[in-house]
Amino acid sequence: MYLVLFFLFAGLCVAGALNLLLQRHPIHSALSLLVVMSSLAVLYLLLGAEFLAAAQIIVYSGAIVVLFVFVIMLLNAGAEERTHGSWTAYIAGFPGAAAIFCVLAFIFLSQRKLLGTARLGDYIVTTRDLSQVLFRDLLLPFEVTSILILVAILGAVVLARKEQ
């Protein structure tokens, strides 16, 4: 069951990411991003992170993707025109990305024994455990984050405002 769920949602993740890569219209890319983020929420649930799964749905699927779709519709963005990117991207970028993937996959597979395994429900972080660390040990970073959000709101309003 666990294996089936993992492969189902891992496949959905990769398919959504590839669709994001291949679609030329930004709204299709945004909807594929929604698929990737929702499947990642299920993978977080499989890893026992129930609070993060809820936060992923609310923050990413609920807020960020909706913001993207809103901006795409506001700017009336059409399909991107087919132009060639820079040669540096093709010569250095793709072999570089493939090399990063090969190195990471080699390391993870060679250290597979040390990394251990995951079973359904063997380690569940409840919201209580999470909030005890977040609001007691890491209270200062949490408060600093709220200031960051405030600055981001002010910055977004100033940048997007029409100049008088």
Next chain:
Amino acid sequence: MIVPIAWYLILAAILFCIGVAAFLIKRNVISIFMSIELMLNAVNLTFVAFAHMWHAVQGQIFVFFVMVVAAAEAAVGLAIIIAIFRTRETLSVDQINLMKL
């Protein structure tokens, strides 16, 4: 029924590399921005997988902070895209090659 943690990490590596490729291929500012979000999500999955492996809550706290910063970044970034579109009237990165508005 068990799944090795390594498979989760390899899935995160696949997503990250697709994000890098999309960042290089895409010619639309909004699509490039979405591929950055994809890379952030891939790294979040690694954090959660390692938190499960070490039985440590701190990894999940880190994901929480990454989500908050990503939300702030999306708000500011999309505001910048709106400001660029208002002056240039294009979203193609080939034509947005000056920092000056």
